[in-house]
Amino acid sequence: MNGKLTVCVLALCGAACARTPARAPVLVSNRAVAVLPPNNRTGDPLLIAGASFYEKYVARSDRITVPDVLAAEARLQLVRRGFTVTSVETVEAATGEHAPADAQEAAAIATHNKIDASVLYIDLRRWEADVPFHPQFVIASLKIALIDPTTGRILWSADHPSRPVPTQGVVNLGDAYAIAARTVMQEMLANLGAERPPS
Numbered sequence: 001m002n003g004k005l006t007v008c009v010l011a012l013c014g015a016a017c018a019r020t021p022a023r024a025p026v027l028v029s030n031r032a033v034a035v036l037p038p039n040n041r042t043g044d045p046l047l048i049a050g051a052s053f054y055e056k057y058v059a060r061s062d063r064i065t066v067p068d069v070l071a072a073e074a075r076l077q078l079v080r081r082g083f084t085v086t087s088v089e090t091v092e093a094a095t096g097e098h099a100p101a102d103a104q105e106a107a108a109i110a111t112h113n114k115i116d117a118s119v120l121y122i123d124l125r126r127w128e129a130d131v132p133f134h135p136q137f138v139i140a141s142l143k144i145a146l147i148d149p150t151t152g153r154i155l156w157s158a159d160h161p162s163r164p165v166p167t168q169g170v171v172n173l174g175d176a177y178a179i180a181a182r183t184v185m186q187e188m189l190a191n192l193g194a195e196r197p198p199s
Contacts, residue, residue, distance in 0.1 A: 032117035034086035038067035110149035137164035138180035
């Protein structure tokens with residue numbers, strides 16, 4: 001009798017502890033998303049291009065940073081997954097290119113500027129290459145959240161804990177930063193749905 005009771009108790013415990021696998025939330029993919037400037041908490045501008053004397057004064061190249069590439073890749077990945085993305089010009093007019101300090105400020109910016117879209121807040125916490133030349137990886141840590149600005153509710157979020165992102169085969173730091181930024185954003189937004197074939 002005790003043996004049967006033990007088996008029953010174990011079976012009930014097992015059923016209670018069993019969890020369904022985590023799934024991405026069901027999001028309306030035709031809803032617009034505004035990708036706000038990422039909040040760079042690293043203390044480093046994380047320049048990819050436009051930093052050298054030649055780029056600044058001779059070639060007059062645009063200054064491109066890791067946050068720029070993260071935002072651009074986020075927009076690209078959202079479009080590929082069927083989302084409508086608010087134009088860069090609209091977002092820049094609303095933010096003045098100022099990055100929100102947190103998810104609440106991101107929602108407030110959208111509400112104040114009447115952006116009729118969910119907002120994607122990107123919080124960049126760590127970004128370090130192993131070496132300045134021929135880097136093999138970049139240690140990256142960031143969190144992203146999709147927010148409904150009317151309620152301030154976080155609809156979906158993803159976390160990339162501090163870990164290396166491979167960048168083998170590159171020579172300079174800028175290329176490594178760009179590759180790592182694209183890789184991280186592709187991975188983080190992948191569970192919002194499969195990429196749709198181009199129309």
